[in-house]
Amino acid sequence: MPKRIIYWFRNDLRLHDNEGFLKATQNADEVIPLYVFDTRQFEQIQPLGFPKTGQFRAKFLLESVQNLRDNLRKKGGNLLIRQGKPEAIISDLAREWEVEAIYTSKEATQEETDVETSLSKKLKVYNVDFEVFWGATLYHPRDLPFWVSRLPDVFTDFRKAVEKQSTIRSIFPEPISFKLPEGLETGKLPEIYELILFSLFPEVDPRTVLNFKGGETEALLRLQSYVWDTDHIKTYKETRNGLIGADYSSKLSPWLAYGCVSPRQIYEEIKRYEAERGANDSTYWLIFELIWRDYFRFVALKYGPRLFKPSGIQYNLELRWSHDREVFDKWVEGQTGVPFVDANMRELLLTGFMSNRGRQNVASFLAKDLGVDWTWGAAYFESQLLDYDVSSNWGNWNYVAGVGNDPRENRYFNPLTQATKYDPQGEYVKRWLPELANVPAEWIHKISSLTPDQLQKYGVKYSSPIVNTDK
Template identity: 35%
Template sequence: MDTVIVLFNRDLRLHDHPALAAACERARTVVPLFVLDPAVPTGRRTSFLLDSLTDLRAGLREKGADLFVRHGDTVAETVRLARQVAAGAVFTSADVSSLARRREQRLAAERIGLRLFPGVTVVPPGQLRPAGGDHYRIFTPYWRAWTQTERRALAPVPAQITVPDDLEPGKIPHAARWGAIPGGETHARERMRTWIGAHLDDYSDRHDDLAGDRTSKLSPYLRFGCLSPLELAGHGNEPFIRQLCWRDFHHQVAFAFPEIARADYRPRGHRWRDDSDATQAWAAGQTGVPIVDAGMRQLLAEGWMHNRARMITASYLVKHLRVDWRAGAAHFFELLLDGEVANNSGNWQWIAGTGNDTRPNRTFNPIRQAKRFDPGGAYVRRYIPELADVPAALIHEPWRADRPIPGYPPPFSL
């Protein structure tokens, strides 16, 4: 084959990139392409995305190639470039969202030799199927099947990549940095090595410590494909790998149920409250419940939230304030650096009792959770300066103090 376009989407890396490796093996020239498509929602992740594209371009240039950036509709721009370079095929990583699958269908209809490759998950979403079903609906049986599945070999990093002559690379725009985590494969691999060396061994015991902040913070890099989930799974221990399996689980659910961001996976007749005041107080970290407000303020400040805090804050919105999970999922999706459809919507539906939780009435009591996972109140004090001087005995229940806390609201009442 003379020329192949490699269309990057959620796979912004050189290590273990099956589509790129296959293109370099089979074609004389390869055109690495990314399309900045206004139809693809990036929320506040734009600067992280642009960091990642800049880093990918630098990596490709070290291999003698470049990242060709175009702006517009992904399919139209890919087809236009394919005709320009007389590409014989387009190679890309398969994805699960309804938007991604419509894009794949449109590309396939153009008859330009579309080929889909794995790489977004450890195990491809449609590979594991229970007897008599199209996908796993409960995690534990999926975990058993997932751990017993033979995995593909890691794809090699191409030593050299040849691109067509005189092809305009296109500009990567600049955006002001937002959030606490820089994008790109270089940062991803550095953080992976550092975190594994320092914290993997005690992950099981310490990952729920809110103030300790010992989670890997690798999920934004997985969301943009700056790290291969398959490679990461090869470094982990069972408690950590189980989290990667949860990620795969939600992806195979989303693959089977593309409406996961909009419709209840398991409708249970919930009657949600339409309360903009409650939703706004929750989003701003002004509910008067310190552990909830600390989590929401961390999200606003960093584009990130500790996983335990995500569960506490989500449960408070849907189980205490009885607000529709879709409102919370939309807020998280807008702000989280790791915000993506399968995990975000899958986790929100799990919390709401409309998803894959076998205990749909599960509720996280925010005070008990706070006292267990932030016993000294250090996490709360970090994000709520109004409570900096509140005694430890009152830090999670400041309404028990003799007088109101200046600048901090009383608990939000229904």
């Protein structure tokens, strides 16, 4: 009997720098690569009524899984695709194919680790080993200069410590080839309507910053383009707060979220660029952002379920949040009457993407100006964002809502101040709010100050602000 290992792909949909999959091919005679569409990840979030994984995320995921299958076929294998509960499907496959072990990537947050625990218990019955590999961050948790339980509550302290005392491990090579057992029923890629009821592939809005397509192949092409072909990385720090266009930031986050590209692969490309073309603040700043991403992953490990509760990781029980559904829906639909907020929310609604600057502003507006339960906003982002990453999303919402690890108490983003600074001519607002196309730049962020005659003159049909933001 050949030694068989199932490699369960999760949020690591790549062949490069994938320690677990590489070791599966080295340690087994036959490897069964597997991806399971966990049906629980496509159910509706209650009481909000939208799917946990929305259509933009689902499209990107389907493309990523298909690309993974294509790349595995080039190695002489294939990818098994199933739908259901991974812990049940994998344990059944393990018994059916008499495998010796299950290898997979390690996750950090509760829903994912609950599945790991459930699967581990089932595998013990069949005497099947279960081995997990950490590969989602720049710094491996074993290389941190402190236990995760002692993680600093201020990012700057974390960053300085790891930069000074820790090293980033080298990437793992792709496996050259592997053998698949004969007779496997590989299964077909589901249609999007099979995952999300009544859903179709979303159309690409011509205003979108980038026509994102899932998969490792596209991820590496984007990395090559942003770093080497265009040299945009050398101005990243100056442009990263942009709002329009493909290249104000790296836009690698959707591929990072599904593990189509490794953060260490990005790091190595940046270091190679610095060696060949020169280092500056911008080349470092992209690494800085990857360290932020690490930090939120380790925060999730440290605080567990507290990350997802309204009281946040601070366990602040004094704050009281509104659950006004009508107000929340206006925020979701970009109908708050605050142009900068509405433009960002409509971009998210129509494309599944929003700039980092926009995310900070709309999150602050929901939590601080409207007083609406921030976990509703985090859940909507989970559904809608192409680049949804559980730790970064919920960690950032904790941060902006004032219940996370922000050293500056009661941080607030004033929409008017922010709009004036980052969209002074109103180009971004007019891009997403065509009803304001004729408003002069001097008034574009102050629509509520226009007289009835001015509103008529500029052809404005736009709602009054639902809350006063002049703070």
